[in-house]
Amino acid sequence: MSLREISENLKLAREYALLGNYSSASVLYHGLLEQIKKYVYTVRDSSFQQRWQQLWQEIIEENQQVQDIMSTLGNFQLDTAPVKPSNHDDFEMRPLHVEQRHSPCPVRRPTNPYKDSKPANNRLSVAVKAQQRHLPRGANGDRGRPSKGKEKKEPKEAKRSALYVQEKEAKRFDGAGYDKDLVEALERDIISQNPNIKWDDIADLEDAKKLLKEAVVLPMWMPAFFKGIRRPWKGVLMVGPPGTGKTLLAKAVATECRTTFFNVSSSTLTSKYRGESEKLVRLLFEMARFYAPTTIFIDEIDSMCSRRGTSEEHEASRRVKAELLVQMDGVGGASENDDPSKMVMVLAATNFPWDIDEALRRRLEKRIYIPLPSTKGRVELLKINLRELELASDVDLDKIAEQMEGYSGADITNVCRDASLMAMRRRIEGLTPEEIRNISRDEMHMPTTMEDFESALRKVSKSVSAADLEKYEKWIEEFGSC
Structure with missing residues (x-):
């Protein structure tokens, strides 16, 4: 599944939704969810995965809005029936004001809704307009309007996506038989x-x-x-x-x-x-x-x-x-x-x-x-916890790791947090609240020293006793399956 194909289907789904062809838009949205799901399995970079998950959520929300509009329009069609006047010559049926566009497929326009009904799909319209801002201008200067070549190609893509959705619907647990x-x-x-x-x-x-x-x-x-x-x-x-x-x-x-x-x-x-x-x-x-x-x-x-x-x-x-x-x-x-x-x-x-x-x-x-953690693991934990902290030249991580024999990973994190606050505590000691508020950011820029870590080690003790460790080792020796 290529990125270009996913992008084209997304544009087509949003175009259909904007033009009022909600049933075709819904079919395309379902197909997109399956396409993205397959594509994400091939992505290895976690940052790209997160972006795809955000796009997945946006498509689900847009599809839900399309479903809500279809449900609302269905209710309108059931509740309102057109009444023909006695004099047809004097009567003029006025359609809803819709921007004229070249539709890639027949457009289904809603009947006249109730006056007190909510405006339909504001969020979807905003999403479509934002997406159209990135489309290239055509020969006549219009954005987002499909060209003649595009008009011939899009129905084929819609048909292919519809067939794909029919083969495999988007997975959604229905919960039949359960509350x-x-x-x-x-x-x-x-x-x-x-x-x-x-x-x-x-x-x-x-x-x-x-x-x-x-x-x-x-x-x-x-x-x-x-x-x-x-x-x-x-x-x-x-x-x-x-x-x-x-x-x-x-x-x-x-x-x-x-x-x-x-x-x-x-x-x-x-x-x-x-x-x-x-x-x-x-x-x-x-x-x-x-x-x-x-x-x-x-x-x-x-x-x-x-x-x-x-x-x-x-x-x-x-x-x-x-x-x-x-x-x-x-x-x-x-x-x-x-x-x-x-x-x-x-x-x-x-x-x-x-x-x-x-x-x-x-x-x-x-x-x-x-x-x-072992001695090597404790050094690695210190590096992970202190990677955003400025350290003084006298800080010896190997020596600190040796002094933390018997500390758990959470204990080591607590030691690092306490040591990182030592410089701030020295700076504000004896100051009034007003003086503390007036301290500039540059004055608070103080590296953490070896003395800070030694003070933190004296305050933070290990949380796991030797008796507990012996109990765990005895159990894992009897029932472990590594």
Whole structure:
């Protein structure tokens, strides 16, 4: 799919919408969404991906506006019928004032609407006018008016796009048989915006990044290889102390891997009505299969799937766990194994792996340990956190990294933040509020020194104890599957 073809179809769709041929515009918009979806899979640069996602959202909004206009006009045609006067000679039918244009196809003009109805499609008109400003001028000086050659070519493109849409409609989960509110609640958890976290933004953790790439990225690049016994992993559990980068890895998966990404929490799958939580779990996985390939990320999964059979367990909680286990077991069916494009992977993270139910632990096939950063990882973390900060010449990152033995990634970030504020604290010490407000920006431009880092290290302690680390290492030694 070429960029030129997408651009021509977008111009044609907007032209049809402006001329009032809303049905053809709607067909073209649906085709554009599928074309862009296919093209985005070939784009590797995340910044370009973000721009394409913005264009995707704009096209969805324009298409929705066209649908609203078509619905409104349909109501007008049902409610208003033309009345012929008795004297036809004295009667003159006055059409709506429409700018005369050469239409590439028959134009459907609306009947006279009610006076109190809202003005139609202001936003769409503005978008079309903005797009027309970039069109080249014709021989007569008009912008956005198709030439004679273009008039012959455009119907062919419209016909081709219409056939393309008929072959494969734009994917939209209809939610038949489910409450509309439940479907909308889960659709809100689909990450449409780019978290903008790349693999390079995560220091160390090479084994974890390699496994996630193997589980999500490679099956999309090599579908012929990942079949049968080599089918993709359907469950990955990230285990480790707080602040080691588990959630950050999930954000990188959402950014770098071109799959539909559901970010699910316990509140998403919780309802006060009896039986509705189980329906939400089932609906979540049905939507995931519909939008496949999909990654479902469940953070703090121990809060949802603790051990069954304990005295503190509630009946409703047990039913939700049972439904989740059934759906996760159903993800790895025969059709999914044969086609990696239908893959649904559950990516989970927890700080308390020993509280997870045994049946869920079995379904999360890969269980990887996200440890505290090594000495090399701590130096990389310092460089990532301090890349926008001016450092004094006496700052020795290797020495700072050695002093932070046992610190998690979040602890290192806190040390850097505290050290970056030290110069400002010295500058405003003893000043009145008025004097602080009058400090210029140049006076606040002070590099961070080694002394600032040493002061920050004395104030910020590590958050993970040696006993906790021993507990994690013992669990991963017994149940780990790297």
